Amino acid sequence: MTPFTYVRAGDIADALRLGAGSAAAYLGGGTNLVDLMRETVARPGTLVDVTGLSDTIEETDGGGMLIGAAVRNTSLAEHRAVRTRYPVLTRAILAGASAQIRNMATVGGNLLQRTRCSYFYDTEGSRCNKRAPGAGCDAIEGFNRNHAILGASVMCVATHPSDMCVALAALDAIVHLRGRHGARTLPFTELHRLPVDHPEIDTMLEPGELITAVELPPLPFAKTSTYRKVRDRASYAFALVSVAAAVQLDGDRIEDVRIALGGVAHKPWRALKAEAALRNGPATKEAFRAAAISELAAANPLRDNSFKIELVTRTLIAVLCDLAGAAA
Amino acid sequence: MSMNVNGATAKLPTDARVSLLDFLRDHLQLYGSKKGCDQGACGACTVLVDGERILSCLALAVQYEGRKITTVEGLADANALHPLQQAFIDHDGFQCGYCTPGQICSAIGMAAEAKRGVPSYVSGDLAADVILTREELQERMSGNLCRCGAHNGIIEAIRETMADEAAE
Numbered sequence: 001m002t003p004f005t006y007v008r009a010g011d012i013a014d015a016l017r018l019g020a021g022s023a024a025a026y027l028g029g030g031t032n033l034v035d036l037m038r039e040t041v042a043r044p045g046t047l048v049d050v051t052g053l054s055d056t057i058e059e060t061d062g063g064g065m066l067i068g069a070a071v072r073n074t075s076l077a078e079h080r081a082v083r084t085r086y087p088v089l090t091r092a093i094l095a096g097a098s099a100q101i102r103n104m105a106t107v108g109g110n111l112l113q114r115t116r117c118s119y120f121y122d123t124e125g126s127r128c129n130k131r132a133p134g135a136g137c138d139a140i141e142g143f144n145r146n147h148a149i150l151g152a153s154v155m156c157v158a159t160h161p162s163d164m165c166v167a168l169a170a171l172d173a174i175v176h177l178r179g180r181h182g183a184r185t186l187p188f189t190e191l192h193r194l195p196v197d198h199p200e201i202d203t204m205l206e207p208g209e210l211i212t213a214v215e216l217p218p219l220p221f222a223k224t225s226t227y228r229k230v231r232d233r234a235s236y237a238f239a240l241v242s243v244a245a246a247v248q249l250d251g252d253r254i255e256d257v258r259i260a261l262g263g264v265a266h267k268p269w270r271a272l273k274a275e276a277a278l279r280n281g282p283a284t285k286e287a288f289r290a291a292a293i294s295e296l297a298a299a300n301p302l303r304d305n306s307f308k309i310e311l312v313t314r315t316l317i318a319v320l321c322d323l324a325g326a327a328a
Numbered sequence: 329m330s331m332n333v334n335g336a337t338a339k340l341p342t343d344a345r346v347s348l349l350d351f352l353r354d355h356l357q358l359y360g361s362k363k364g365c366d367q368g369a370c371g372a373c374t375v376l377v378d379g380e381r382i383l384s385c386l387a388l389a390v391q392y393e394g395r396k397i398t399t400v401e402g403l404a405d406a407n408a409l410h411p412l413q414q415a416f417i418d419h420d421g422f423q424c425g426y427c428t429p430g431q432i433c434s435a436i437g438m439a440a441e442a443k444r445g446v447p448s449y450v451s452g453d454l455a456a457d458v459i460l461t462r463e464e465l466q467e468r469m470s471g472n473l474c475r476c477g478a479h480n481g482i483i484e485a486i487r488e489t490m491a492d493e494a495a496e
Contacts, residue, residue: 006344006390031386035367047344049391078446083454094449098471099438100374100383235449235470
């Protein structure tokens with residue numbers, strides 16, 4: 001690990017001042033950043049500990065929620081109102097990592113965790129455009145079973161590793177930011193970038209900008225929502241694919257629906273095409289399959305991961321069948 | 329600048345790079361917590377911080393100023409093993425023993441989570457009280473790997489010691 005200075009931020013203004021330099025990085029629970037530093041993938045000169053900032057979960061007017069960026073993953077998953085009003089979020093968090101890691105990891109840190117592509121981590125032996133811009137990508141012709149099938153580029157085929165973020169994408173969450181130029185918000189689905197020709201940049205954050213909170217807008221039918229994750233072992237593994245969904249039925253017709261996919265792209269993938277195909281249509285297995293196919297028409301699989309197309313299709317059908325049964 | 333480890337005050341390291349695990353082992357000579365993978369994949373380094381289980385290998389010691397750390401060395405009282413330690417012996421919950429301190433600390437943290445109603449990924453009803461079935465225990469303990477394959481004994485030991493306690 002490269003030597004660094006550790007400082008603790010007392011408040012947001014303090015954090016922004018300390019985090020202003022290009023060598024500074026914000027530190028949450030450390031479950032990803034400490035590992036990246038140990039592997040020398042990340043080499044910040046200053047770590048600004050922001051775990052002392054907002055760790056409250058508040059209910060907002062109109063039935064939404066405002067979640068402080070320093071809230072621990074476990075605290076969010078176990079919150080009573082989240083469990084009953086946004087079960088997709090509780091289930092997604094509980095599908096990720098292990099209990100020990102969820103006790104440490106913060107909400108802000110979960111959003112900003114980096115890909116687990118093994119070529120990104122391999123500083124000694126692999127080329128990676130995300131780690132060393134312009135170096136090349138060894139994953140494209142390499143072992144790419146875990147990599148992206150949607151939205152990738154010739155520069156990068158990495159996937160975003162978070163489960164929680166897939167649920168937040170489905171829920172139309174809003175990210176609250178503070179930077180040198182004041183406060184702003186971003187729709188959650190616009191926080192993360194596709195790789196295009198700059199895979200080294202994961203998000204739309206400005207240098208030194210800080211995530212202060214994540215807002216869940218009211219979405220009454222999210223009470224009928226869930227998250228399903230498919231992985232190589234039953235627990236404690238990253239997703240091959242995952243599905244977050246919420247469904248509102250009117251009789252046997254789908255009145256409204258939210259779908260996001262994990263394990264398929266450089267960002268949590270909001271499945272707008274599948275949603276459009278389903279809205280105002282019948283809640284049948286055939287319709288669910290057609291919706292999956294419409295979303296995946298743009299898929300561009302690599303040597304080892306074409307199985308993900310059928311796996312996403314089957315997982316989405318299973319999730320929607322469960323929710324349609326539960327909502328009926 | 330200090331933390332409390334098993335009831336004793338410990339001065340924090342001056343080098344911010346020192347992980348909580350290395351601090352416990354190399355600075356305080358508490359060798360119970362084990363370095364398995366050192367990258368958050370095995371759970372052998374699990375300790376309790378203010379009663380919550382965390383991975384000490386991914387924790388920077390300086391982040392834990394003022395906190396109360398409990399390692400496996402802090403579980404037994406002067407006269408007797410912690411009931412879970414005894415149950416691990418009774419149920420053959422280990423062969424080589426390397427994962428054991430992490431398993432035991434993890435199970436104690438797990439029982440506290442279940443008691444306050446934290447659901448798991450396999451819980452059918454997220455709002456219901458937790459019942460620590462075998463399936464629930466397997467999911468909740470999945471962050472602790474045992475390469476000897478003693479998981480059946482581990483789960484039995486935890487079930488005997490913790491399930492009743494958590495269901496109260």
